[in-house]
Amino acid sequence: MNRNKDLIINTLLPIIALSAVIAFHELGHLFAAKLFGIKVEVYSIGIGKKLWSFNSKNTEFALSLLPLGGYCKLKGGDSNNPNLDSDSMDSASPIKKIGIFFAGPLFNIILTSLLLIIIFMLPVHRNIPTTVIPLLGQNLPAEVSGIKMGDRILEIDSRPINNFSDISKTILLKDYPLEVKILRNEEIKNLSITPINSNGRLVIGIYPFIPLKVLSSRNTQIQKGSTITAINGVNTSNYYNMLEEIGNNVDFTISYKNSHGEFTETFTRKILGDLEFLELFSYNPITATLYGFSKTVDMFKQMAKMLADLFKKGEISKSISSPIRLVYDIGTSVDNVYSTGNILFTIETFLTIMASVSLALGFINLFPIPILDGGQILINFIVMIKGSPLKPSITQGYQMVGLLIILLLFVVGISNDIFYLGDL
Missing domain, CATH: 2.30.42.10 (PDZ domain)
Incomplete structure (x- = not known):
C-alpha cells in the first residue's frame, strides 16, 4: 500500500501536474491559431509515439508516450519550404503570429489565476490573527x-x-x-x-503563533476543547513548537488536558491531520476571484525580481534545474503534507505548487530566447517594424543559437540536479 502511495504522490501526481500545465500552455496556442484561421494539424499531450488519437475539426488530438511535455503543430513553419495557403502559419501576418505565440504564456497566467481562485475558495486556515513570534529560523x-x-x-x-x-x-x-x-x-x-x-x-525567518487548543477533531481520544501541553515530555504551547518537537518521529507521546482530566498517550503522525487548531475559512467566488488575480500579479512581480537578483549576484546558473528536480520537489512537498493526514491541506499544497509551476512556465516562455515563445514574438515584432521578412539565413541562425542555449540550460540543469539529489 505504501509503495502504491509513494508511486502516486512522488511520481504520478508531479507528472500529471507538469503535463497539465504544459497541455494548457499548448491549448493557448491552439485557441489563438483557430481564432486567427490557422490550421492546427496536431495537438498532443505528451511527446513521442502516439498512444491514442482522434480527429475533430481538421485537427488530430493525441495522447503520446512520454508525458513530460506536449506540442501544438501548426500548418507551415518550414522556412526552407514555406506554405503560402491562407490557413498556413507562413502566410499569417506578424501581429497574428505574435498573438499565437503570446497565447501560450497567457494561458499559463490564466491557469495560475484559476488555480489560485480555487485555492481561495477551499475551506482552509487563513488570516492567523496573532503577531506573536513563537519560533525563529536559525541564522535568518x-x-x-x-x-x-x-x-x-x-x-x-x-x-x-x-x-x-x-x-x-x-x-x-x-x-x-x-x-x-x-x-x-x-x-x-x-x-x-x-x-x-x-x-x-x-x-525573514519567523513563524506564526498558533495556540494548541483543539477547535475540531476527528480523533476519539483528543477531543474538541482539549489543549495539548507537551510532546514527548517537552512542554509546548504552539503549533510550530509542536512540529519541531515531533520532527521526523513516526511515533510520539502527546500530553493533553480537557474537562475530564490530564492524559499522556502515544500517537502516530496521522493525528496531525485529525486535529484542527484554527477555524477553517473560505472566500466567496467574487472575493476569491479578486484575490486570485491579485495574487497572480504579485507572484509574477516576485519572479521578475528574483530573476533580476540572480543575475545581479551572478547566481543564475545555480538556480537552473531540469524536470527531474521539479518532479522530485513536487512529490516531496505534497508527500510531506499528505503524511499529516490533512487532505484539504494536501490539495491546497498541490494546487499551489501547480499554480507556481504554471506561472513559471509562462514567465520563462516570454524570455526573448530563440525557440521559446518570447524569441518568436521578438522576431515577428522586428518583421512588423521592418515591414519585410528576415532572410532565411538570419532566421535559421537565430534558431540555432536558441537551440544551443536550450541545450546548454538542459545540461546545466541536469548537472545541478545530480549534485542536488546526490547530497540528499
Whole structure:
C-alpha cells in the first residue's frame, strides 16, 4: 500500500501536474491559431509515439508516450519550404503570429489565476490573527536582527500589522532593510530587518503563533476543547513548537488536558491531520476571484525580481534545474503534507505548487530566447517594424543559437540536479 502511495504522490501526481500545465500552455496556442484561421494539424499531450488519437475539426488530438511535455503543430513553419495557403502559419501576418505565440504564456497566467481562485475558495486556515513570534529560523534575518521568541510585531515600515498574513504581504518584493516596531515585555523597540530570498520567496525567518487548543477533531481520544501541553515530555504551547518537537518521529507521546482530566498517550503522525487548531475559512467566488488575480500579479512581480537578483549576484546558473528536480520537489512537498493526514491541506499544497509551476512556465516562455515563445514574438515584432521578412539565413541562425542555449540550460540543469539529489 505504501509503495502504491509513494508511486502516486512522488511520481504520478508531479507528472500529471507538469503535463497539465504544459497541455494548457499548448491549448493557448491552439485557441489563438483557430481564432486567427490557422490550421492546427496536431495537438498532443505528451511527446513521442502516439498512444491514442482522434480527429475533430481538421485537427488530430493525441495522447503520446512520454508525458513530460506536449506540442501544438501548426500548418507551415518550414522556412526552407514555406506554405503560402491562407490557413498556413507562413502566410499569417506578424501581429497574428505574435498573438499565437503570446497565447501560450497567457494561458499559463490564466491557469495560475484559476488555480489560485480555487485555492481561495477551499475551506482552509487563513488570516492567523496573532503577531506573536513563537519560533525563529536559525541564522535568518529576524534572529540576526535581534528579534526574540515572544515578541509581538506592531509595524513594518510604518504599516500596522494586525495578523500574520500582513507580515507576508508587507515584505513581498522588499529585499532592502525594513524598519520593524516590536513589543517586548511591555516595551516598544525598533529594529531593522532585511528579507532574504528562500526558494523563490522573500522571508525573514519567523513563524506564526498558533495556540494548541483543539477547535475540531476527528480523533476519539483528543477531543474538541482539549489543549495539548507537551510532546514527548517537552512542554509546548504552539503549533510550530509542536512540529519541531515531533520532527521526523513516526511515533510520539502527546500530553493533553480537557474537562475530564490530564492524559499522556502515544500517537502516530496521522493525528496531525485529525486535529484542527484554527477555524477553517473560505472566500466567496467574487472575493476569491479578486484575490486570485491579485495574487497572480504579485507572484509574477516576485519572479521578475528574483530573476533580476540572480543575475545581479551572478547566481543564475545555480538556480537552473531540469524536470527531474521539479518532479522530485513536487512529490516531496505534497508527500510531506499528505503524511499529516490533512487532505484539504494536501490539495491546497498541490494546487499551489501547480499554480507556481504554471506561472513559471509562462514567465520563462516570454524570455526573448530563440525557440521559446518570447524569441518568436521578438522576431515577428522586428518583421512588423521592418515591414519585410528576415532572410532565411538570419532566421535559421537565430534558431540555432536558441537551440544551443536550450541545450546548454538542459545540461546545466541536469548537472545541478545530480549534485542536488546526490547530497540528499
